[in-house]
Amino acid sequence: MRRLLLPTFAFLSLAAAAQAADASARVTLKGPKGEPVADAVVSLIPLDQPAPPAAPAGRAEVAQEDEQYQPYLTIVRTGTTVEFPNRDRIQHHLYSVSDAKKFEKPLYAPGAHESVTFDRPGVVTLGCNIHDWMVAYIVVVETPWFGRSGADGAAAVSAPAGRYRIEVWHPRLIDAKTRRPAPPLQREVTLGADGWSEEIALPLAPDRRIRRAPADKSSRY
């Protein structure tokens, strides 16, 4: 029932943003070697006007399918409840140790599902206690104006003209000096009628995700 409602909410929120939007912030994201960076989160936090009221409690979903979290990156507004259905053949053990939301959903069976409401902004890394290669990110933001970069590293966010703090985050973003996972990059920008655009270089850590072979693991030996 709730799942069916989801597209409707999403449509409504987009429609509201479109009404007010008359400017576009465009960033092109590059990695340490100048490569385009996909799956980076770009959000605009208004500085002059209060943030628009929270949208009616939204819903999102991160499913467990074929021993993977699907999707890899999810951006939600504060207060959103995320569903974690198990659509796999086997059990999974969902957990988060991130400050934004710590929770654990021990081994739960195929067909079952869990849900968690994210009430604080921040980044939540999802893991599976029995499958090291399963990972997903939920980025909780306090603004309706956000977007993500595509394969070309470009991200565009439309918002009413005004002053904003633009925040850019990526799962591999690190502090260039300490080499530690870093909070989002922040910058103040003024969004005029003709919009704003810039190229931003991101200090990124190497990708340490475990890559599962596409074929069945048992064929290895």
Next chain:
Amino acid sequence: MLRFRRFRSRLLALVLGLLAATLLVTYLLVARANRSNAIAHVEERLSGALKVFWFSVETRKQALADSAKVVSADWPLRTLYLQEGELDRLTLASTLASYAERLNAPVIAAFAPDGEMLATTEADLSNEHCGPFRFLISKADEEAMEQNSDFAYLRGRLHVLTVVPLYAPRPNVIGWLGVAFPIDDRFAQNLKETTQAEVTFTSGPGEDTQRVLATTLTADMARLVAENGPAELTAGGRVAEVTVAGEPFVTLFAPLELLGDDPARITLQRSLDRELAPARRLQRTILVIAIAALVLAALWAAAAARSVSRPVQELAAHTRRVAAGDYSARLELAREDELGQLAAAFNQMTAGLAERDRVRDLLGKVVSPEIAAQLMQSDLKLGGEEREVTVLFSDLRDFTTLSEKLPPAEVLALLNRYLDRMSAIVERHGGVIDKYIGDAIMALFGAPVAAPDAAARALAAAREMVAALADLNRELAAEGRPPLQFGIGINTGRVVAGNMGSRSRLNYTVIGDGVNLAARLEALTKDPAHGASIIVSESAARAARELDALRLLGTVQVKGRAEPVRILAVDA
């Protein structure tokens, strides 16, 4: 046995033969020592490689066991094991896959406490295949072991298996984790990289045909190695030389005890050729040096032989010339060595021979050839022997008067002419001129060489002398010179013959009564009463067997003799 006629060939053969034999023996000894060293070295390396194998198996086994102990304590694994209802084997299998990633373990399997296999990362590994794991679990369970490992076949492939208990919490064993890694071609290759030895694992002699389980060799070579393994093996293994694809390999076979199966075998090999390569390079160098030495020795020997044989050939040619009587040549060898000394000695010898020849020639002229020959043969010493000799004495009559009328040179020429003819006749009849005494001739018959017909020869010579004097007188008459007259006395008697004189100068002559008598008989020819130019004693006539034929002149009393001597005249 080869025989070389020429010295050069012989020296060459000797030098080359000795050198070649020495070099060959040295070469063979070095080659053999190199080979046995190489084999010993390879054996050492191979037994080291075997230790490396055991060590690497042990290390990897222990690392996997330690990792397995860590993951066996994983909370969700315990939770999964202890979930109510039937165990979720699919989730367990995917969890094991995650562990396999962490551990880098090729095979992980989870077992129930009784050893039943519940899940594994190896899809085609069924519970039936896990007998070796169950065996390890059962033993580890009974003996409360924290880990248990061994070699075993998993679906026919050689693996090292380890099991660790799954505690929830310790000491409650809720199951077992099994990890295994295969002894496969990659493992063999890794071992080869560490040990530089070819590595082959084969199934043991218990199986009808030996399977190649893993190898660094080609399949065909590995098959040969599998088939050539010894039937029985002790724990330390056995070393043999195995030829694979024409290449000799020093090969170490060692047993690999298996859990619940006949022992498998590890075979470690190193190519002997490769091990010997540096030694072979050295041997080739030695060979080149040896050949160079032989060539140099051959050249040297040829030169040395030539430097000897050439002067020797010259010496031989020279000797032939000397033998032929040519003493004039001199050997010119400008050498300081033995050959130079030999040449100098040879020259001295040639000079000596020439001197002796000259002396002998002169001796023949001074004394008669027979005496000269006897002097040459015998040692010169004083003293003599008593023997019967016929002595002939001739003397020119009135020669002193004649010589006063003629100049001395003409006297000497005439005398020599006379003596030459008379001497020739004496010698022709086997007589020996003992000496000339002025115009007198003393000749011996039967000395120094005894002759039975000495007296007859003397008489014949005397008769011919008379005839020859007549001839000479005719010549003298034609020259307008006065004739010569002489008398001859011949006696046969015992005398002492030998070398007489001082130590430094000797004469071969005869002395004694018989000699005096001959002189005395010659003097009697001057007596016209006898009317004979040749008078012989009775003993001479008898010795010549002419006693009856000759004219008896009577008897004379000779000085120093008690009895009178009968004398006979020989008519020419």
